[in-house]
Amino acid sequence: MNEATTRDPDLTRSRILQAGFELFVDKGFAAVSMRELAQRSGVTKSLIHHHFGTKEGLWDAVKEAAFSRYYEGQKDELEGADAPDSNLLRNGVIRYFRFLQENPQVVRLFTWMHLENDSTCSEMDAELVALGARRVREAQEAGLLRADVNPTHVVTIFIHACSQWFEVRPQHKNWEGIGSDDEYLEDFLKIFMDGLAPGAAASETDSN
Amino acid sequence: MNEATTRDPDLTRSRILQAGFELFVDKGFAAVSMRELAQRSGVTKSLIHHHFGTKEGLWDAVKEAAFSRYYEGQKDELEGADAPDSNLLRNGVIRYFRFLQENPQVVRLFTWMHLENDSTCSEMDAELVALGARRVREAQEAGLLRADVNPTHVVTIFIHACSQWFEVRPQHKNWEGIGSDDEYLEDFLKIFMDGLAPGAAASETDSN
DNA sequence: ACACTGACTGACCGGCCGGTCAATTAGGAC
DNA sequence: GTCCTAATTGACCGGCCGGTCAGTCAGTGT
Structure with missing residues (x-):
């Protein structure tokens, strides 16, 4: 007592x-x-x-605490990466996917924030994406990734493919033929990485 | 009067x-x-x-009306498609993207529903995805798309890449280097379609 | 003409909402 | 030991919440 x-x-x-x-x-x-x-x-x-x-004050504090945890973790991973090599983007995607997998609550929190047009963390968010985009650009300049796509879009695409997966997973779990987290990640990486390979643009010159 | x-x-x-x-x-x-x-x-x-x-009654009616409009439109487009050819998936993605572009409210509504773990439309939803996945499988069997990825995942990936784009667009509009709707769609299609090309799996056999 | 159905209104309900405030009390500074 | 700051409490506030209900009224079938 x-x-x-x-x-x-x-x-x-x-x-x-x-x-x-x-x-x-x-x-x-x-x-x-x-x-x-x-x-x-x-x-x-x-x-x-x-x-x-106020209630809003607590809401702001909750958002800031969660986002700063997210921000620090992501920034460490992005800055800790080595010089560009062929697996850097792949590993980045995997790390991001694993993070969301282990922190599904963060996905939900950010989704609530987006729906409320909350811009609390937009600067930090933009910074993370810019950091990732810079990495992609370096890999493009080193000839490791195709150069005819916007690096920011590359980052955006994999963020979307990962976060939306966890956002809607509860509803989509019983979709016919859908696989586990790992199987989805594997298939996404196949399509994403091969679609970003330097030679990928060549195979389609005849169709359009 | x-x-x-x-x-x-x-x-x-x-x-x-x-x-x-x-x-x-x-x-x-x-x-x-x-x-x-x-x-x-x-x-x-x-x-x-x-x-x-009740208020819930109205909410249900709103959801059902919106979703049945969505469902009819998507089903018509999916069933109206011709025999598999190399542009069928590409056109499907474009049509889906355009639909969301013209109906941003639907994206928001579905996101609210997902956050509330609403399963009102899960059967219809699953049916649409199954329909799309069948198309992809046909294209795979015809040798038009790589066959080593789950067709349901292919559909899931592009749905995610499109819907998340419109879900978070208000917040991400000022990301450094991010482009317009059309530029994003173009880059996504490059990566997605080239990553799904039948020969895409060959280029990476040495890295792992 | 009349009766009946259902669209429509406004007053009203108990209860919960976010927020305030004066009073109590624990813990640290000296 | 005393004092001061701040953590903590419970009673209380006006207002809005979703929902109800008795009653009015317009359209319709006969």
């Missing part, structure tokens, strides 16, 4: 943040009530207001 | 449906109130209850 009465504002804050993360990810901002948040985090409603001001 | 007093339940119903479509697409189910819906559709709150029962 000693630790129950002890005050620990940092722990309290993080408990509220965690409850907010779970509930907002699950139901979206509008469908969550302060009372629900209070109950889940085991504190009083007033205490949430004390620490975060 | 004569037509204002005339009753027309069908028109009323469709006006409520239209208002519901607009508001739900814009803000999501939870963030829309019955009073808002009544004001937008120019009728009384009670009248919405009279026609649709």
Whole structure:
């Protein structure tokens, strides 16, 4: 009965943040009530207001915490990569896919944000994509990838193919013939990497 | 002043449906109130209850109307296609992309539904994908597409690449170096179609 | 002319919403 | 030990929420 009465504002804050993360990810901002948040985090409603001001304040804090975790992780991986070689893009896709696979809540959170036209993290987001696009351009200049496609689009395409997969997976699990996460990733990589091979443009010159 | 007093339940119903479509697409189910819906559709709150029962009832009706429009359109296009030829998949992607481009609200509606784990249209959805996958398989058997990828995944990939593009476009419009709708589509088609070409698998046998 | 059905209205309901506030209390600074 | 800051509480607020209901009224079948 000693630790129950002890005050620990940092722990309290993080408990509220965690409850907010779970509930907002699950139901979206509008469908969550302060009372629900209070109950889940085991504190009083007033205490949430004390620490975060308003419901929007907590929402912002939840988004920022989640996104900064995402941002740091992705940036480390992007900057830690070596000089361009033929497997760099492939490995980047795989790492991104694995990250989403292990953090499905992040996908949902970002989707809620997109629907609400939230631009909280647009600068960081843009920075990550620019970093990835630069890598692709380097590989293009080294002759490792076809040069007739926009590097930003290359990054965008694989981000979309990965994130949408996890966004809609619950609904599409019983589509006829659909495979596991790994099988989807494998097929995507086949098409994506071969479609980006330097010689890929040659095979189609007769059709149009 | 004569037509204002005339009753027309069908028109009323469709006006409520239209208002519901607009508001739900814009803000999501939870963030829309019955009073808002009544004001937008120019009728009384009670009248919405009279026609649709509850707020959920209206939401269901909105979803069903939107999805059945989508379903009919897509099915017509899929069944109207000719025998497999080398441009069939390419044209299918273009048509799907154009449809989303002209109906951005549908993308948002489906995204809200996915986040809410709504399975209202999962059977019809699965049917469309199965139809598309069958087309891909035919093309594979005719030697027009590489045969070492799951046809359902092929369809899934392009659906994801197209729908996610329109889902996040508002936020990503100012990404460094990102192009227009058409430029994105063009680059995606280059990578996608070349990656699916029958000879694509050959170029990579040495790397792994 | 009359009755019946259902479209339509406005007043009303209990309850939950996000937010406020005064009061209590624990913990750290000195 | 005292004081001050801030964490924490519970009672309370006005307002909006989804939904109901009795009643009015327009159109229709006979």
